[in-house]
Amino acid sequence: MEDSIGELLCYRECVSPAQSIYLLLCLVPSLVLSSSSNADRSIGCAMSHHRQEEHAILRESDAKDWFYKGEGAANLVLGYSGSSPSLVGKVLRIQKSARQINLSENGCLVLSDEERLIWGGVDELVKSTSKEAAARAFVQCVMTNYLDSKHIDPGACLFQFHIPIPVSKEFLEAVEMNINSQRPTWRVAASNIDNLCGSALLISDHSIISGAPKSDFCFAVEIKPKCGFLPSSEYIAEANSIKKHVTRFKMHQFLKLHQGEVSQVSGYDPLDLFSGTRDRMLLAITALFTSPQNNFRIFMNGSLIYGGLGGGADNNSVLSPKTENAIADLIAASGLQLVSLLELTAEILLRSEILHRLLATQKMDILDIEGAIHLYYNIISQPCSVCKNLSKAEVLHKYSSLHSLPLEKSLKIVGDYLIAATAKDCSLMISFRPSEDGHSASNHDTVFSKSINQSYDYKAYYIDLDLKPLKKMIYYYQLDQKIVNFYKMNQEIQGKVCCSGNGAPTAKH
Ligand SMILES: O=P(O)(O)O[C@@H]1[C@@H](OP(=O)(O)O)[C@H](OP(=O)(O)O)[C@H](O)[C@H](OP(=O)(O)O)[C@H]1OP(=O)(O)O
Ligand SMILES: Nc1ncnc2c1ncn2[C@@H]1O[C@H](COP(=O)(O)OP(=O)(O)OP(=O)(O)O)[C@@H](O)[C@H]1O
Ligand SMILES: [Zn+2]
Numbered sequence: 001m002e003d004s005i006g007e008l009l010c011y012r013e014c015v016s017p018a019q020s021i022y023l024l025l026c027l028v029p030s031l032v033l034s035s036s037s038n039a040d041r042s043i044g045c046a047m048s049h050h051r052q053e054e055h056a057i058l059r060e061s062d063a064k065d066w067f068y069k070g071e072g073a074a075n076l077v078l079g080y081s082g083s084s085p086s087l088v089g090k091v092l093r094i095q096k097s098a099r100q101i102n103l104s105e106n107g108c109l110v111l112s113d114e115e116r117l118i119w120g121g122v123d124e125l126v127k128s129t130s131k132e133a134a135a136r137a138f139v140q141c142v143m144t145n146y147l148d149s150k151h152i153d154p155g156a157c158l159f160q161f162h163i164p165i166p167v168s169k170e171f172l173e174a175v176e177m178n179i180n181s182q183r184p185t186w187r188v189a190a191s192n193i194d195n196l197c198g199s200a201l202l203i204s205d206h207s208i209i210s211g212a213p214k215s216d217f218c219f220a221v222e223i224k225p226k227c228g229f230l231p232s233s234e235y236i237a238e239a240n241s242i243k244k245h246v247t248r249f250k251m252h253q254f255l256k257l258h259q260g261e262v263s264q265v266s267g268y269d270p271l272d273l274f275s276g277t278r279d280r281m282l283l284a285i286t287a288l289f290t291s292p293q294n295n296f297r298i299f300m301n302g303s304l305i306y307g308g309l310g311g312g313a314d315n316n317s318v319l320s321p322k323t324e325n326a327i328a329d330l331i332a333a334s335g336l337q338l339v340s341l342l343e344l345t346a347e348i349l350l351r352s353e354i355l356h357r358l359l360a361t362q363k364m365d366i367l368d369i370e371g372a373i374h375l376y377y378n379i380i381s382q383p384c385s386v387c388k389n390l391s392k393a394e395v396l397h398k399y400s401s402l403h404s405l406p407l408e409k410s411l412k413i414v415g416d417y418l419i420a421a422t423a424k425d426c427s428l429m430i431s432f433r434p435s436e437d438g439h440s441a442s443n444h445d446t447v448f449s450k451s452i453n454q455s456y457d458y459k460a461y462y463i464d465l466d467l468k469p470l471k472k473m474i475y476y477y478q479l480d481q482k483i484v485n486f487y488k489m490n491q492e493i494q495g496k497v498c499c500s501g502n503g504a505p506t507a508k509h
Pocket of ligand 1: 425
């Protein structure tokens with residue numbers, strides 16, 4: 001098992017520095033009007049069968065109109081700077097092909113037999129014949145049951161806003177050449193655009209807010225909040241009880257530091273962000289601003305002006321006074337102070353239910369991976385490789401009760417675990433712009449900034465609500481153990497150093 005741990009975890013190692021601040025003054029385009037409408041939304045699993053908008057294939061000559069917007073492990077996202085009315089206000093989300101890892105043999109193109117059992121009640125998902133269709137069905141038929149559809153891209157519910165658009169190999173090759181120098185080197189090394197994918201998704205650009213007069217500025221803050229609660233499952237081994245007191249995010253930071261993925265441990269505490277308390281939320285947002293890593297970005301008029309381009313080794317991941325001044329000046333040109341921007345973000349998060357519902361969805365992970373992993377083995381009908389390594393009768397007895405659960409129950413719990421995993425990994429995009437004369441447009445919510453005596457229209461969206469493959473369960477278990485073991489080891493070392501000095505170690509979370 002040790003060998004496979006190393007193998008499975010090696011793709012997380014990064015190889016070279018990524019940028020933390022990305023000042024694109026020259027690229028900041030004038031405001032782009034988004035053509036998406038708030039009025040058209042469908043909730044639940046009534047798949048909308050609107051006629052799909054026909055899009056001409058994107059060719060090599062179109063590549064110049066697309067600029068690098070961002071990327072994660074699985075997708076690369078381009079912004080549009082051309083003038084085609086059907087593309088203005090949209091981003092193109094292109095699948096990447098992993099070079100170093102193949103977590104899912106079928107890449108979710110077609111769900112595995114076991115995944116079909118888990119998502120059996122969701123016809124549209126089970127019958128999906130492409131990764132894009134499965135992704136859309138998952139958001140529309142599963143995630144909308146837990147997250148407010150007001151904050152989910154209407155594109156996920158309506159075909160005409162979330163369109164697979166044909167893309168030629170030449171277009172993708174040209175795009176790749178144009179943008180590669182802007183991508184973090186470690187992301188380039190890990191994976192590239194899948195040039196043969198044939199299509200990409202056209203989605204509303206949530207870093208801009210529609211209808212803004214050209215003279216005004218609009219801002220968007222992107223936050224990847226990660227897991228916002230401490231697990232309390234009885235299946236967490238006694239030796240790992242630290243998990244009940246220290247956040248996964250914090251423990252993972254130490255492992256990331258050790259692996260060179262970050263240059264300093266972040267001071268961000270997800271429990272603050274999810275606390276529902278204005279002061280703690282502002283504290284969390286300020287900490288994210290100070291250590292953005294891959295958890296925080298600021299866009300101005302649709303262009304990234306601040307924040308990590310990825311989660312890799314990041315020499316600049318800690319804010320220097322010079323950088324802070326540069327970014328503060330850039331924002332101040334819009335009449336907004338940096339502090340007010342952070343306060344507005346906290347206020348919007350506080351008012352909207354976006355974090356509240358997200359937390360409830362994350363908490364669908366009720367057993368923790370230390371419990372859910374046993375049910376995974378029930379589902380794949382193989383001997384449990386975790387129990388295999390246990391000798392204590394008492395502990396074995398506890399887990400054997402999980403192995404005696406009926407299949408239906410295992411499917412439900414693991415399905416919920418995967419839904420929670422999506423909720424723990426998604427991001428929020430909060431965009432805002434000054435209201436016209438203090439009046440709000442009817443399709444936006446409004447927040448008032450006391451510090452500058454100005455109302456702002458805002459929108460808040462979840463992005464990246466992708467379905468996680470069932471096969472990842474083993475990886476989840478191994479990573480969890482690696483994170484907690486590394487953290488405990490560090491604690492012990494620090495404890496020894498500390499105790500040999502002036503007393504007991506401080507176990508402050
Ligand atoms: O396992 P985690 O918590 O490290 O999350 C992974 C993320 O790492 P993070 O710690 O946020 O930097 C990771 O993000 P990065 O690649 O590190 O930016 C991905 O989001 C990954 O999801 P997927 O493989 O693209 O479906 C994420 O994997 P999942 O666990 O969400 O499946
Ligand atoms: N609809 C959108 N509007 C504006 N920007 C977007 C949109 N979707 C994605 N982005 C930008 O592109 C980046 C990468 O997108 P996304 O999170 O979907 O990639 P991913 O590979 O699925 O991520 P992960 O690593 O979490 O799996 C985001 O962090 C965000 O900055
Ligand atoms: Zn077991």
